[in-house]
Amino acid sequence: xxxLVGVKRVVDYAVxxxxxxxxxxxxxxxxxxxxFCEIAVEEAVRLKESKIAKEVVALSIGPxxxxxxxxxxxxxxxxxxxxxxxxxxxxxxxxQPLAIAKMFQQIxxxxxNPDLILLGKQGIDSDCGQVGPMLAGLLQCxxxxxxxxxxxxxxxxxxxxxxxxxxxxxxxxxxxxxxxCDLRLNEPRYATLPNIMxxxxxxxxxxxxxxxxxxxxxxxxxxxxxxxxxRKDGIKVADVDALIEKLKNEAKVLA
Amino acid sequence: xxxxxxxxxxxxxxxxxxxxxKQLAGDSxxxxxxxxxxxxxxxxxxxxxxxxxxxNELFPDKDWKEEVESATGSIATPVSVDEFLVLTxxxxxxxxxxxxxxxxxxxxxxxxxxxxxxxWMAQQAEELGVEIYPGFAAAxxxxxxxxxxxxxxxxxxxxxxxxxxxTFEPGVELRARQTLFAEGARGxxxxxxxxxxxxxxxxxxYGLGIKEVWQVPKEQHRPGFVQHTLGWPLQSSIxxxxxxxxxxxxxxxxxxxxGVVVGLDYQNPYLNPYQEFQRWKTHPAIRPHxxxxxxxxxxxxxxxxxxxxxxxxxxxxGAQLLGCGAGFLNAVKIKGTHTAIRSxxxxxxxxxxxxxxxxxxxxxxxxxITTPPPHVKAYQEKYEASSIKSELYExxxxxxxxxxxxxxxxxxxxxxxxxxxxxxxxxxxxHNKLDADATAPxxxxxxxxxxAPDGKLTFDLLTNLQRSGVYHAEDxxxxxxxxxxxxxxxxxxxxxxxxxxxxxxxxxxxxxxxDKKLVIxxxxxxxxxxxxxKMPREYIRWTVPEGGGGPQYQRKERTTAKNAQENFASHHxxxxxxxxxxxxxxxxSEERPNCVNQQYISYDIKGI
Numbered sequence: 001x002x003x004l005v006g007v008k009r010v011v012d013y014a015v016x017x018x019x020x021x022x023x024x025x026x027x028x029x030x031x032x033x034x035x036f037c038e039i040a041v042e043e044a045v046r047l048k049e050s051k052i053a054k055e056v057v058a059l060s061i062g063p064x065x066x067x068x069x070x071x072x073x074x075x076x077x078x079x080x081x082x083x084x085x086x087x088x089x090x091x092x093x094x095x096q097p098l099a100i101a102k103m104f105q106q107i108x109x110x111x112x113n114p115d116l117i118l119l120g121k122q123g124i125d126s127d128c129g130q131v132g133p134m135l136a137g138l139l140q141c142x143x144x145x146x147x148x149x150x151x152x153x154x155x156x157x158x159x160x161x162x163x164x165x166x167x168x169x170x171x172x173x174x175x176x177x178x179x180x181c182d183l184r185l186n187e188p189r190y191a192t193l194p195n196i197m198x199x200x201x202x203x204x205x206x207x208x209x210x211x212x213x214x215x216x217x218x219x220x221x222x223x224x225x226x227x228x229x230x231r232k233d234g235i236k237v238a239d240v241d242a243l244i245e246k247l248k249n250e251a252k253v254l255a
Numbered sequence: 256x257x258x259x260x261x262x263x264x265x266x267x268x269x270x271x272x273x274x275x276x277k278q279l280a281g282d283s284x285x286x287x288x289x290x291x292x293x294x295x296x297x298x299x300x301x302x303x304x305x306x307x308x309x310x311n312e313l314f315p316d317k318d319w320k321e322e323v324e325s326a327t328g329s330i331a332t333p334v335s336v337d338e339f340l341v342l343t344x345x346x347x348x349x350x351x352x353x354x355x356x357x358x359x360x361x362x363x364x365x366x367x368x369x370x371x372x373x374x375w376m377a378q379q380a381e382e383l384g385v386e387i388y389p390g391f392a393a394a395x396x397x398x399x400x401x402x403x404x405x406x407x408x409x410x411x412x413x414x415x416x417x418x419x420x421x422t423f424e425p426g427v428e429l430r431a432r433q434t435l436f437a438e439g440a441r442g443x444x445x446x447x448x449x450x451x452x453x454x455x456x457x458x459x460x461y462g463l464g465i466k467e468v469w470q471v472p473k474e475q476h477r478p479g480f481v482q483h484t485l486g487w488p489l490q491s492s493i494x495x496x497x498x499x500x501x502x503x504x505x506x507x508x509x510x511x512x513x514g515v516v517v518g519l520d521y522q523n524p525y526l527n528p529y530q531e532f533q534r535w536k537t538h539p540a541i542r543p544h545x546x547x548x549x550x551x552x553x554x555x556x557x558x559x560x561x562x563x564x565x566x567x568x569x570x571x572x573g574a575q576l577l578g579c580g581a582g583f584l585n586a587v588k589i590k591g592t593h594t595a596i597r598s599x600x601x602x603x604x605x606x607x608x609x610x611x612x613x614x615x616x617x618x619x620x621x622x623x624i625t626t627p628p629p630h631v632k633a634y635q636e637k638y639e640a641s642s643i644k645s646e647l648y649e650x651x652x653x654x655x656x657x658x659x660x661x662x663x664x665x666x667x668x669x670x671x672x673x674x675x676x677x678x679x680x681x682x683x684x685x686h687n688k689l690d691a692d693a694t695a696p697x698x699x700x701x702x703x704x705x706x707a708p709d710g711k712l713t714f715d716l717l718t719n720l721q722r723s724g725v726y727h728a729e730d731x732x733x734x735x736x737x738x739x740x741x742x743x744x745x746x747x748x749x750x751x752x753x754x755x756x757x758x759x760x761x762x763x764x765x766x767x768x769x770d771k772k773l774v775i776x777x778x779x780x781x782x783x784x785x786x787x788x789k790m791p792r793e794y795i796r797w798t799v800p801e802g803g804g805g806p807q808y809q810r811k812e813r814t815t816a817k818n819a820q821e822n823f824a825s826h827h828x829x830x831x832x833x834x835x836x837x838x839x840x841x842x843x844s845e846e847r848p849n850c851v852n853q854q855y856i857s858y859d860i861k862g863i
Contacts, residue, residue: 190412
């Protein structure tokens with residue numbers, strides 16, 4: 001079985017994001033692999049280690065620094081990397097989920113033909129969660145999002161899916177299929193130094209986004225990017241009566 | 256994993272050594288640099304007014320300023336004004352430049368971001384074939400049969416209680432024919448080597464530097480303006496023995512780099528270096544530089560002040576000490592980067608000579624180490640003959656003069672020895688006390704009332720700490736270890752006798768006493784190394800946490816002016832714009848491709 005894993009390069013989760021010139025500032029800001037993509041890579045590598053999969057290919061879309069993100073995926077255990085190079089911003093400002101899904105579709109249908117596509121459930125920059133479902137729609141194949149457990153079952157997979165109401169168990173009967181990974185699926189491994197050194201020798205292929213013949217124009221226009229307004233100071237009240245009075249008359253949360 | 260040369264620490268000294276080694280040896284020696292920061296530069300903090308002499312030696316054919324700007328956006332700004340002020344609480348007096356030691360003349364020097372310079376140097380090193388692995392912390396030094404063999408990286412995936420988690424990976428041994436330690440001041444492996452090989456001749460004395468980066472409106476910005484001050488608030492009288500002062504540098508396009516350095520040999524346990532820094536900013540000579548600006552970054556790091564006397568033996572079988580790890584900072588010039596780079600060059604030359612004359616096939620070819628790592632004494636000899644030694648020897652007595660007699664006499668002595676004797680005075684004022692032992696008991700002092708932060712010019716510690724980008728993976732053992740034989744010191748010595756100075760000197764709020772018990776908030780740690788130095792009885796041993804954690808220092812280029820693009824366009828951007836403009840010629844607006852310079856229009860959305 002061949003698995004294709006999507007890895008996205010995003011602003012590091014620990015960085016305090018700033019707005020500059022009307023948009024999110026990316027210059028000289030630390031960027032690293034999207035945490036949900038790390039979980040997807042970990043799951044793919046585990047499937048390979050348990051001999052269910054034979055090959056894991058990592059795919060990343062973005063500027064030339066994406067090769068670093070791909071190297072991390074390779075160091076975690078992927079076999080090969082594909083880099084679709086573009087200078088368009090991938091945080092929703094320029095490149096949006098439909099275009100990304102179409103690029104994935106082309107790689108899948110015309111090049112790799114994987115049996116399973118693993119993606120993170122959402123990018124922590126755009127927070128859309130749309131590439132997975134859109135890709136499944138374009139490929140006309142089964143999809144399970146927010147996977148918390150993935151098990152091989154018959155010729156498909158048994159996936160536990162997290163919802164607000166509880167966990168669903170879904171049996172994917174035919175492949176290929178798209179699974180997007182949620183937080184509780186696994187804890188990604190550390191990329192060890194020997195593996196990072198070995199990853200340098202693994203092949204990474206670069207494709208220019210403009211040469212793919214896909215319309216990359218965004219469907220939605222970002223009107224405004226602003227920092228959240230600063231939180232107002234809280235106040236101390238003298239007693240419970242004052243609290244009830246304020247909740248009733250000022251905050252208006254009590255009838 | 257064997258290498259010919261392993262370099263611990265990706266700062267200016269380590270990177271300079273790796274570059275020089277490759278310039279000398281090409282592919283015939285394998286060189287590896289490891290660094291505990293998540294990227295090269297993320298743990299680099301410095302003022303910094305840079306003397307480029309040794310960098311120009313390393314790259315005689317490169318215009319480093321242009322290349323650093325292209326690669327990182329950071330602009331090396333030539334120093335235009337050198338100001339030295341003595342502050343009183345409400346006033347300031349400028350010391351005319353002609354009375355200042357010649358070492359403080361910054362003509363030909365540049366205001367830079369050392370963090371960004373290191374990122375560029377790392378790129379140069381990688382292009383020359385150096386293997387650089389950030390995110391890996393050297394936890395233990397491998398010493399076998401009295402010879403340094405290399406290091407072992409930190410185990411990762413241990414839980415807070417020390418038990419391995421599912422993600423556990425043991426540390427990896429990196430072995431080399433020669434290991435160069437370039438960890439910066441008070442490096443953790445270096446401290447271990449000092450003990451193992453008895454390298455220290457006299458104690459080192461340190462200063463704690465705390466820094467903020469501000470972005471200010473263009474009208475206030477004076478590119479190349481360099482200011483140092485003494486006096487208020489650290490020194491209130493001319494005999495005050497608290498060593499320290501401030502720095503304030505304007506870097507293009509709109510940054511002001513400010514900070515305070517406090518000598519850690521201070522006596523008053525109630526001194527709070529962070530609060531001294533905050534209140535210093537309110538002084539009428541300082542405030543106008545920062546007003547209406549925004550603080551965008553914060554950090555702290557110790558630096559060496561001991562100078563010549565405190566330099567240990569630099570070599571041992573299998574290893575050498577470089578840069579601030581050895582202690583080459585020139586405290587009168589207030590610069591250590593140029594000597595760090597120079598020491599890297601000297602170490603590389605000595606190492607190259609030693610490894611290629613052994614008559615042994617290099618690891619780059621055989622992938623194994625077949626002979627014991629040599630003791631490269633030539634590095635020590637090169638240092639003795641170098642400008643590093645001569646410049647440090649010349650000013651060897653100045654710091655001790657401050658420590659013994661106070662700031663007024665210290666200044667007079669510094670003037671005397673830099674103008675008149677030029678270091679040729681036949682006596683040596685040796686420094687012989689540990690900074691931790693200089694703290695006096697609390698009963699001789701009273702708590703200092705520091706003003707409350709206003710949130711615009713001055714800030715509380717935790718708000719500022721966010722600006723350092725510091726984080727550590729939550730579930731890992733605490734890396735700040737109370738020494739087993741000193742377990743009683745926090746509650747029986749530090750708190751009752753010294754009023755818990757660690758709750759005040761730590762610039763990250765790591766140490767606090769809750770219900771009379773010590774609490775260590777290790778995830779705040781910015782790796783400044785102050786605690787290991789100033790704790791009463793030195794009861795803390797600083798060890799490395801998991802690699803990749805700690806502060807994330809980097810320069811933010813955001814500008815707030817409307818014509819931001821022009822203010823800031825580096826030549827790289829200008830080239831790109833020119834190319835785009837040519838491309839757009841003759842096209843209607845519909846045909847212009849989506850480019851990064853797109854305007855984002857915002858509408859007031861009413862009544863939806």
